[in-house]
Amino acid sequence: MSVGGTVPWPCAPHTVVKHDIYQRYLERWFPILLQGPRRYSSVTYAEGFSGPGIYSGGEDGSPVIAIRALVTKVPPATGVVRFAFLDNDERCVNMLWDSLRSAFPERPRTETAMPVVVREGTCANDLERVLDEMKAWGKPIFANLDSWGNAPVPFRLLQRLAANVSSEVMVTLSPQHFVRFVSKKGAAADDVFGGDPRWRTVTNLAPEAKSRHILACYRQGLRTAGFPYLLDFELVPKHGQPLYLIFGTGHPFGVEKMKESLWEVDRTQGVGFRDPRDEQAETLFVVDEPQLTPLTRQLHQKLRDGGPARVEELRQFTLLETVYRPQHVLRALKPLVDQGAIEVEGGGALRIASVVSSPPPSSR
Ligand SMILES: C[S@@+](CC[C@H](N)C(=O)[O-])C[C@H]1O[C@@H](n2cnc3c(N)ncnc32)[C@H](O)[C@@H]1O
Structure with missing residues (x-):
């Protein structure tokens, strides 16, 4: 989290693990879509909450990780790959350009083979328009929607992504945010859950059931948006708040590849995984052996x-x-x-x- 509003901010242990998952998944996603048997001539990687591309300890941010996954795994002249990065903080936008220039001093692909848009704006108002401008629709899109956990992503955008060919979303969700602010949140918050206000019944539930209820409502929203296959998991750091990632795809193969990435993640970070739907909330692994x-x-x-x-x-x-x-x-x-x-x-x-x-x- 941006500490005291500073940019960049320190990279938390669960962020390191989240980045490991992004990297492992994208190292599969780009080759499968650009070089696999049903290859596409172009794909788009989009972020609605891109951050500054770097952390205060010098660690790479997700935009750099995504471009590096493409460059290391797919030879040049293999299709067109568009990158769209959006953030509503001007400082993040400016710093992201610097981070990209310093991570890739030589442009790894030509402007035509790899157009990159970095834009100040909100995910809600601007991401769909940027994807329109880049002519991204009609070809696969991977949308990484990594907000602070409040997921201000319009339902209409999720629906359009779900209806788009071979497109997938990864959403960061903090159920605690919704539990804490349920009484303050107006009707706009219902849009996060596909317009369904049933998430608000969280106030009547026992403390241990609250997060699961919010997740269940969010999953239902993504299903209603049109993603038939979902995978959600909880990253559990030794200290600090857990983080939930929810992945939506149109194909079981996407779930399989995301799971491979998840189970291969570097275990040395001391961050555990949990199945959010396991009633006994048992951590799946913190050391090498999976807890079955x-x-x-x-x-x-x-x-x-x-x-x-x-x-x-x-x-x-x-x-x-x-x-x-x-x-x-x-x-x-x-x-x-x-x-x-x-x-x-x-x-x-x-x-x-x-x-x-x-x-x-x-x-x-
Ligand atoms: C969790 S950080 C992103 C980190 C980045 N994805 C990474 O992994 O390196 C969330 C970012 O969302 C931005 N942000 C917050 N609300 C936003 C909104 N409504 N639209 C776009 N960006 C927003 C913040 O400025 C912050 O940079």
Whole structure:
């Protein structure tokens, strides 16, 4: 956070992790879209809250990370890549130009191959227009919407992005912001949730349920905007406020790639991950081994609620409905098999082709 309004500001530990995720994801996104089997002749990376491109310790900001991901992973003369950076603080806008010049003293691509727009303005009033001017629509857009957590992003913009070809959004959300200011926020705040005022019932909930409610409402808003596949996760620093990132995409492949990026992140920062929907709020990892107990719990619940299922179905559920990867499923089911809490149909070892079920407690 901009400390005392200074620009630039220190890079918090969860920002380092967030940047690691952006970098790993974009290092996949640019090559897939520009060089993959269904390649596009041009794509756009846009930020509605770009910041100054540098932190007070000299660390790169997200705009520099994004351009570097392109330059290191995609050879020149591979399509046109537009970069749109918007910030409402004049100091950030001026400093971003300097940061870009110092990170890339030689322009890594020509102006035609890589147009860059840095503009002072608000995400709400100006991002859509900048994307119009750059003729970005009709080609894939990755929109990084990294506000201070209040997500002042017009619902109409989210809808337009969702309807645009192969486009994705990454939103930073601070549920605490909405919990704290619910009584002060007027009708405009409902637009953050797709116009649905149900987020306001947060005032009636127990403290531990509040953040989850805000996230659930935000997810619903993104779904209504038209993003069928969502992935949200909570970055939990040792000290300070957690940070929530919500990713929306039109394709399960996007979720898969985002998860690969998430699970590869450098663990040495001491920042943990949580599945915001895990009722017991267990951290997934702070050291090297992933903590699979929350997934074990979720799979057990699913089998109890939904009856027998193929492991392959559980892998699909895990990809699309949890922060875990399909590769985690067999390991997460094993303790349930060992305890007799679930059964493998026909006996034998647990495999991807197995069907598993949770017998009613009386039959165990
Ligand atoms: C979290 S910082 C962005 C950090 C940057 N994405 C990075 O990772 O290096 C949020 C930025 O949003 C800007 N900002 C705040 N409200 C805004 C608004 N309504 N529209 C555009 N920018 C805004 C702030 O000036 C600040 O630079």
